[in-house]
Amino acid sequence: MKNPPLPPGLPADVLSVANLRKQYGETVAVDGVSFVVGRKEIVGLLGPNGAGKTTTINMILGVLEPDSGSIRIDGIDLRSHRSEALQRTNFAAVYSPLPGNLTVVENLRFFGLIYGVAKLRERIDTLIHEFDLEKFRDVKCGVLSSGEQTRACLAKAMLNRPDLLLLDEPTASLDPSVARDLRAVIRQSTLKTSSGVLWTSHNMNEVEEVCDRVLFLSHGKILLAGDPRQLPREHGKETLEELFIAVAREPLSLERA
Amino acid sequence: MRPSRAAAIVLRQFYLVRGSPVRIMPMFAWVAIDIVLWGFITRYLNSVASAGFNFIPAMLGAVLMWDFLVRVMHGVTTAFFEDVWSRNFLNVFASPLSISEYVAGLVVSSIATSTVGLLVMLALATLWFGLSFFVYGLLLVPFLLVLFLFAVSLGIIGCGLVLRYGPAAEWLIWPIPALLSPFACVFYPLSALPQWMQAIAHALPPSYVFEAMRKVVAGGAVSAGALLASIALALVYILIAGWFFTRIYKHAVRTGLIARYSAESLS
Numbered sequence: 001m002k003n004p005p006l007p008p009g010l011p012a013d014v015l016s017v018a019n020l021r022k023q024y025g026e027t028v029a030v031d032g033v034s035f036v037v038g039r040k041e042i043v044g045l046l047g048p049n050g051a052g053k054t055t056t057i058n059m060i061l062g063v064l065e066p067d068s069g070s071i072r073i074d075g076i077d078l079r080s081h082r083s084e085a086l087q088r089t090n091f092a093a094v095y096s097p098l099p100g101n102l103t104v105v106e107n108l109r110f111f112g113l114i115y116g117v118a119k120l121r122e123r124i125d126t127l128i129h130e131f132d133l134e135k136f137r138d139v140k141c142g143v144l145s146s147g148e149q150t151r152a153c154l155a156k157a158m159l160n161r162p163d164l165l166l167l168d169e170p171t172a173s174l175d176p177s178v179a180r181d182l183r184a185v186i187r188q189s190t191l192k193t194s195s196g197v198l199w200t201s202h203n204m205n206e207v208e209e210v211c212d213r214v215l216f217l218s219h220g221k222i223l224l225a226g227d228p229r230q231l232p233r234e235h236g237k238e239t240l241e242e243l244f245i246a247v248a249r250e251p252l253s254l255e256r257a
Numbered sequence: 258m259r260p261s262r263a264a265a266i267v268l269r270q271f272y273l274v275r276g277s278p279v280r281i282m283p284m285f286a287w288v289a290i291d292i293v294l295w296g297f298i299t300r301y302l303n304s305v306a307s308a309g310f311n312f313i314p315a316m317l318g319a320v321l322m323w324d325f326l327v328r329v330m331h332g333v334t335t336a337f338f339e340d341v342w343s344r345n346f347l348n349v350f351a352s353p354l355s356i357s358e359y360v361a362g363l364v365v366s367s368i369a370t371s372t373v374g375l376l377v378m379l380a381l382a383t384l385w386f387g388l389s390f391f392v393y394g395l396l397l398v399p400f401l402l403v404l405f406l407f408a409v410s411l412g413i414i415g416c417g418l419v420l421r422y423g424p425a426a427e428w429l430i431w432p433i434p435a436l437l438s439p440f441a442c443v444f445y446p447l448s449a450l451p452q453w454m455q456a457i458a459h460a461l462p463p464s465y466v467f468e469a470m471r472k473v474v475a476g477g478a479v480s481a482g483a484l485l486a487s488i489a490l491a492l493v494y495i496l497i498a499g500w501f502f503t504r505i506y507k508h509a510v511r512t513g514l515i516a517r518y519s520a521e522s523l524s
Contacts, residue, residue, distance in 0.1 A: 099343035113265035
């Protein structure tokens with residue numbers, strides 16, 4: 001599918017990460033990682049547990065300072081212009097639910113004000129419709145099912161029409177039907193706007209379906225990068241899942257190849 | 258600084274209070290009990306002490322002002338604890354909200370909640386026990402200002418301690434006013450303290466307020482210099498608190514504490 005043209009005057013990449021490094025004591029969590037996320041592009045950040053995915057995402061979200069390296073969001077340096085850079089970003093992660101003691105609408109108003117969303121009421125109504133949350137708009141998030149909470153989190157993540165959307169296992173708690181619908185919503189939104197998405201998932205079918213490009217992280221380094229539909233064959237594997245397992249179990253053999 | 262971002266923190270507090278009326282009670286219940294208790298104690302003291310000294314403005318007024326300080330401090334920390342209790346650190350700190358906007362939101366939330374407590378205390382103290390604030394005159398304004406500023410600085414320092422040592426440190430924060438009260442000379446003159454305690458009291462702005470309040474009640478003149486010194490000291494505490502919180506926040510971002518607390522509170 002051919003992407004529509006980009007508006008003029010915008011930096012080509014929505015996210016540019018260069019030589020990112022983070023060390024905890026003797027452990028190097030992220031070791032010289034560099035990559036970009038282009039506009040209208042969904043990039044999968046893959047890797048086994050402990051590979052450095054969440055550390056990388058936390059650094060891009062500004063809640064963890066890298067030891068070295070730089071992060072630019074929409075061309076804006078995160079370290080020196082934190083608020084401006086994060087104004088263009090949003091995220092949803094399984095480990096960061098919305099406050100359970102506020103209703104869906106209250107949460108969206110709270111975060112809408114923080115992100116400075118214009119015409120907030122209309123935007124909230126649109127997202128509540130898009131994520132099928134009408135029935136739950138005045139329900140406290142804490143009593144929603146995990147799937148409904150995920151949808152509310154995704155609605156919050158789309159509030160400010162972020163140029164960079166970070167999704168850490170966004171469909172982990174959803175049934176396959178809802179997960180497919182949500183992937184379609186996010187995919188459509190990415191194509192309609194000039195945004196980019198960094199997506200982590202352990203569901204390789206999902207990654208193949210939704211990602212334009214994937215980066216395999218292992219021991220804090222990018223081991224492989226490429227088209228998720230081509231990459232397995234390039235490395236002598238049948239499926240992306242097989243390749244994932246190889247990255248997790250025998251990273252050195254892939255590094256040599 | 259964008260005021261709308263600070264307003265989001267205040268709006269969140271409003272939603273929480275609206276959604277759970279149980280949260281309204283702590284705003285005034287404990288201070289109301291304090292006023293009633295001390296109201297009767299001061300009445301009793303007035304009846305047994307020698308004529309000529311009125312304990313109501315000296316003691317009940319002191320209780321009211323000290324409780325005001327406690328409510329303001331707890332107002333700041335409670336608004337912060339809401340993010341701890343609801344595991345909201347990551348959502349808040351990964352947003353464009355700056356530290357100054359966040360702290361401003363906590364302080365404005367505290368002004369709103371502590372005003373409720375102050376009004377209830379004023380109503381009970383004046384209507385039930387006949388405490389007249391005309392006794393203090395215009396000095397009431399600097400008195401409350403100093404106590405407010407110092408309470409805000411204590412609240413911000415409390416938030417910083419929880420950010421540094423994790424959600425469990427919350428229980429170290431609640432008793433801070435009680436720990437400071439012996440040094441603040443709420444009920445007795447500074448001269449009643451031993452030398453080492455006096456040295457600490459001199460470093461605490463509330464001790465100047467309560468000393469001045471007792472002078473006013475006794476009909477003496479209040480030193481403008483001492484009052485100005487207490488305002489300056491309270492402002493210094495605000496600066497120290499802001500510096501402390503910013504430093505702790507930077508440490509939390511450098512070491513990954515914010516992300517870790519979100520993960521910890523999930524387990």
